[in-house]
Amino acid sequence: MMMKRVVLLLVALTVVLPATVRAQAKPDFSGTWRLAASNPPNYPGSAGWGVPSPTIIVKQSPAEITVQSGQYGSAGQMTVVYKLDGSDTIWEAPSVTQSGSTAVVRWRTKARWDGNKLILFTWNTALNQLRDILSLSGGALTIVRGTEQPGPSTNATLTYSKGS
Amino acid sequence: MRRLTLSLTAWLVVLFGFTWVTPSASLQQKSGDSISAKGGVGDITGQYEIPDPGWPQWAHPYPKPGYIWGSQGGVFAESPNRIYLANRGELKLPANVPNNFPGNWGFFNQMAATQPIANMVNCIVVVDGNGKLIEAWNQWDKLFEWGRGPHQVYISPYDPERHVWVVDDMRHVIYRFTHDGKTLVQTIGVLDEFGENDDLTRFRRPTMIDWLPDGTFFVADGYGNTRVVKFDKTGKPLLKWGTRGTGPGQFNTPHGIAVGGSPARVFVSDRGNRRIQVFDVNGKFLDEWPGIAPHSMLMSADEHVWAVDSITDRIVKFDLSGHVEYSFGQFGTRPGYTWAMHQISADADGNLYLSEVFGGRTQKYRPRPGADPSKLVWGRSLMPMAGTTSN
Numbered sequence: 001m002m003m004k005r006v007v008l009l010l011v012a013l014t015v016v017l018p019a020t021v022r023a024q025a026k027p028d029f030s031g032t033w034r035l036a037a038s039n040p041p042n043y044p045g046s047a048g049w050g051v052p053s054p055t056i057i058v059k060q061s062p063a064e065i066t067v068q069s070g071q072y073g074s075a076g077q078m079t080v081v082y083k084l085d086g087s088d089t090i091w092e093a094p095s096v097t098q099s100g101s102t103a104v105v106r107w108r109t110k111a112r113w114d115g116n117k118l119i120l121f122t123w124n125t126a127l128n129q130l131r132d133i134l135s136l137s138g139g140a141l142t143i144v145r146g147t148e149q150p151g152p153s154t155n156a157t158l159t160y161s162k163g164s
Numbered sequence: 165m166r167r168l169t170l171s172l173t174a175w176l177v178v179l180f181g182f183t184w185v186t187p188s189a190s191l192q193q194k195s196g197d198s199i200s201a202k203g204g205v206g207d208i209t210g211q212y213e214i215p216d217p218g219w220p221q222w223a224h225p226y227p228k229p230g231y232i233w234g235s236q237g238g239v240f241a242e243s244p245n246r247i248y249l250a251n252r253g254e255l256k257l258p259a260n261v262p263n264n265f266p267g268n269w270g271f272f273n274q275m276a277a278t279q280p281i282a283n284m285v286n287c288i289v290v291v292d293g294n295g296k297l298i299e300a301w302n303q304w305d306k307l308f309e310w311g312r313g314p315h316q317v318y319i320s321p322y323d324p325e326r327h328v329w330v331v332d333d334m335r336h337v338i339y340r341f342t343h344d345g346k347t348l349v350q351t352i353g354v355l356d357e358f359g360e361n362d363d364l365t366r367f368r369r370p371t372m373i374d375w376l377p378d379g380t381f382f383v384a385d386g387y388g389n390t391r392v393v394k395f396d397k398t399g400k401p402l403l404k405w406g407t408r409g410t411g412p413g414q415f416n417t418p419h420g421i422a423v424g425g426s427p428a429r430v431f432v433s434d435r436g437n438r439r440i441q442v443f444d445v446n447g448k449f450l451d452e453w454p455g456i457a458p459h460s461m462l463m464s465a466d467e468h469v470w471a472v473d474s475i476t477d478r479i480v481k482f483d484l485s486g487h488v489e490y491s492f493g494q495f496g497t498r499p500g501y502t503w504a505m506h507q508i509s510a511d512a513d514g515n516l517y518l519s520e521v522f523g524g525r526t527q528k529y530r531p532r533p534g535a536d537p538s539k540l541v542w543g544r545s546l547m548p549m550a551g552t553t554s555n
Contacts, residue, residue: 099279108310110356121356123310125281127334131358148334148358150278150312153368153388155360 027116027136030060033160036140043145043156048096049073049128050147052158058141065111065118073128074102082111082120095126098150210479210492211539212516212529214500217266219528220249220295224267227286232257232269235277236519236526238316238331238507241543244515245293248328249526250507252313253282269524270497276504277524284308288317288330288345293515295528301345310356311335316460316507319343320375324550333369333387340399343549352383352399361389361408364401372460374423374430376445382421382430390415392432392447405447410437412449420471424463425484431469433458440471440486453486459521462508465542472505472518479508479518481539490539497523510543 033056045051053069060066068079074096081089089109097103105125112119114133122130129148134141141160147153209215218224223233231254238250255269255277269277287308290299308314311334318329326343337353352367359366368388375381379397391406406415416436423430429450430443435457442451458471458480468489469482477495482488494501503523510516514537516529531540 097279097281099275103281105281123356125310127312129334129356129358146358148369148388150334150387153358 026113027118028060029058029065029118029134029136029141031141031162032057033141034163035158036161037159039157043154043158045071046147046149046154047151049149050130050145050154050156052145052156056160065120067120071130072122080107080109080122082109084111084113086110086112093124095124095128097126207492208494209500209529210490211532211535213532215527215529217268217499218295220247220291220297220526222289222291222295222297223525226257226267227254228283230257231255231283232267233286233524234269234280234282235313235521235524236506237314237521238318239509239517239519239526240317240319240507241509241511241515241517242319242326242546244511244513246298247291247293247509247511247517247528248317248319249289249291250314250317250330250519251287251289252278252521253284253287253308255280255282255524266499267525268497268520270503270520270522273497276522278312278521282313284313287313288328290345299345301341304339304341304345304348307339307348308332308335315370316372318373319546320379320381321544321546322375322377322379324547326546326549329373331370331372333371336367336369338367338370338373338383350399352395358388361391361404361406364393364404367393371419372421372433374421374463376423376428380445382423384418384421384432386419387417390418392418392421392430392443394445394447403447405443412452413441413443413447415441419474420458420461422461422463422469424467424469429484431461431463433461433471435459435474438475440469440482442486451486453482456480459505460507462510462541463544464510465512465544470508470510470541472502472508474504477502477505479505479541481541492539499527500529502527508541510541512543512545514540514542516541 035052035054038052053071057068064081064083066079066081070077072078083089091107092104093107094102095105107124110121118134120132127150131146133144143158145156226232234255235252237252240248285305287305288301292298311332315331315333319326328341330339335356336358337351337355340350341348354366357366358368367385370383370386372384373381381395383393385391385393390408391404393404394402396402415434418432419435420433428445432441434441438457440453457474459474460472462470471480478491478493481490502520504521505518506521507519514531519526
């Protein structure tokens with residue numbers, strides 16, 4: 001009787017576990033992505049912040065995702081790390097301040113999964129905020145972007161296609 | 165036609181004040197020079213004395229060597245002897261500071277106090293009527309590190325526990341503290357996450373709050389969203405109204421809110437559209453008052469809406485039908501003048517408090533001897549604290 005129960009349990013685990021793992025598997029956004037479209041067209045970001053980068057390079061591991069892009073304002077091309085366990089990453093780098101000058105400021109990033117969407121948050125002490133919601137569909141990467149600064153808020157939907 | 169007349173009247177009063185009934189104020193600089201208000205600009209300090217630039221005492225000398233108090237987001241007078249100041253951090257002083265520097269950032273006549281990167285310390289302090297420091301809530305400075313500091317500060321007139329509410333626009337939340345500041349009781353919104361106009365759990369840079377007697381409250385939201393959100397007394401969202409636009413019930417930067425009247429109405433500063441809109445408590449549009457773009461508004465004890473205009477730097481008194489009854493004030497950085505008034509508060513003794521986001525100071529205006537009471541701002545009485553009879 002006992003033996004039968006153990007066998008049944010093992011069979012159940014064999015069937016259920018892979019299915020659970022499959023259900024929990026998250027999308028992999030890795031790749032080199034080229035900007036295909038933006039809505040609104042020619043979306044300018046906000047005062048140089050959040051400007052769509054023509055190309056972004058994404059690398060993803062179970063622990064973190066890195067985004068190499070020119071979307072982080074005056075810093076130019078930056079490679080930014082977002083940890084996937086929900087913890088903060090903090091560092092210092094230049095950014096344009098509200099007075100228009102460039103200064104070294106503190107930066108912070110954080111990531112959070114929302115189903116199969118990945119939400120990336122970027123802040124710095126020059127009062128720039130970027131929220132990107134990443135999703136994959138039909139081989140395209142969609143980024144729903146919101147920016148906040150003391151100036152006007154902006155929203156855009158950016159579509160990237162795979163390419164080198 | 166009525167609206168056109170109201171609009172023209174409002175603009176005339178806001179721009180030119182009541183020079184035909186009130187003599188121009190003669191302001192005294194620190195050096196002793198006399199400055200008269202000329203050119204039809206009108207009454208600068210209204211029925212109030214020229215403020216003492218040494219108030220609050222706590223900021224003189226400055227909070228930290230080499231630094232000065234920064235942008236002042238808010239002020240709330242709980243009583244004549246307990247005034248909350250919301251400071252958006254401290255700013256580094258220029259290398260060369262003249263001997264006659266009075267202590268306010270605006271003195272330099274360069275950039276606004278919001279522009280330099282601030283050191284987020286001494287963000288919420290409490291002073292007495294003489295401006296002497298009573299409490300510094302430094303334990304909460306860390307809340308403001310990744311934003312731009314407290315936007316405004318309030319106590320509900322109807323709360324017997326007198327919780328202190330602090331709006332943080334850049335971090336998209338509203339905090340409710342115990343009266344002594346020792347405990348953060350509640351955070352409304354999601355820290356560092358903004359939501360869109362239809363999201364009832366997240367704000368997008370909220371700006372201001374006001375209450376109904378039953379504790380229901382309304383939030384102007386804000387810089388990013390274009391709506392008002394109504395909450396029950398526990399902080400549960402009930403409904404929202406507003407979209408982006410210029411029509412009735414639409415907003416562009418709802419930045420101020422005041423609740424009052426009978427039946428109760430919600431007065432919303434639609435700053436970007438340069439008007440005040442009036443709604444019932446469920447968001448039904450009732451009226452609009454064009455010609456003013458307030459940073460902040462206050463429902464006074466005598467049931468008038470006092471609004472601080474972001475364009476003219478004037479303080480304007482409206483009756484609840486939108487008629488302008490009085491106005492005073494002028495842009496400037498000397499004592500009595502203002503540069504971007506961001507919150508208006510008044511106590512039961514008739515003292516008026518104005519915080520300036522660009523000028524980087526909070527001024528206390530005491531009534532002149534013989535001041536006309538109808539031209540003073542009277543703060544609403546607060547419900548006595550539970551277990552006390554004080555106000």
